[in-house]
Amino acid sequence: MKTILLDECVPKKFQFSLIPHLCVSVREAGFAGKKNGELLALAEGRFDVFLTVDKSLRYQQNMKDRQIAVLIIRAHGNSLAILKPHAAACLLALESIQLGEVVEVGLAA
Numbered sequence: 001m002k003t004i005l006l007d008e009c010v011p012k013k014f015q016f017s018l019i020p021h022l023c024v025s026v027r028e029a030g031f032a033g034k035k036n037g038e039l040l041a042l043a044e045g046r047f048d049v050f051l052t053v054d055k056s057l058r059y060q061q062n063m064k065d066r067q068i069a070v071l072i073i074r075a076h077g078n079s080l081a082i083l084k085p086h087a088a089a090c091l092l093a094l095e096s097i098q099l100g101e102v103v104e105v106g107l108a109a
Contacts, residue, residue: 006025014080045067058072
């Protein structure tokens with residue numbers, strides 16, 4: 001089981017699609033309003049994976065030596081209805097994702 005930090009752009013209810021993993025929203029973690037670099041630094045050591053739909057994060061952040069992984073869902077939007085079909089791919093990716101790694105699932109991943 002991994003601990004997952006859900007980005008502000010991911011609906012909180014998506015957590016139910018990721019059982020048995022423990023999901024916490026950015027707001028619940030007290031990180032609301034933080035930018036990606038600061039957010040990742042705050043999340044390191046507390047969470048295994050940062051889950052987002054922000055496709056540009058891969059190019060904005062240097063993940064070398066980071067103590068957190070990033071899982072990006074590539075989709076045409078971020079509503080629960082659009083993200084739910086990608087839950088199985090997320091669960092599969094969560095089985096093998098490693099700290100410092102960026103993994104993309106979904107459209108053209």
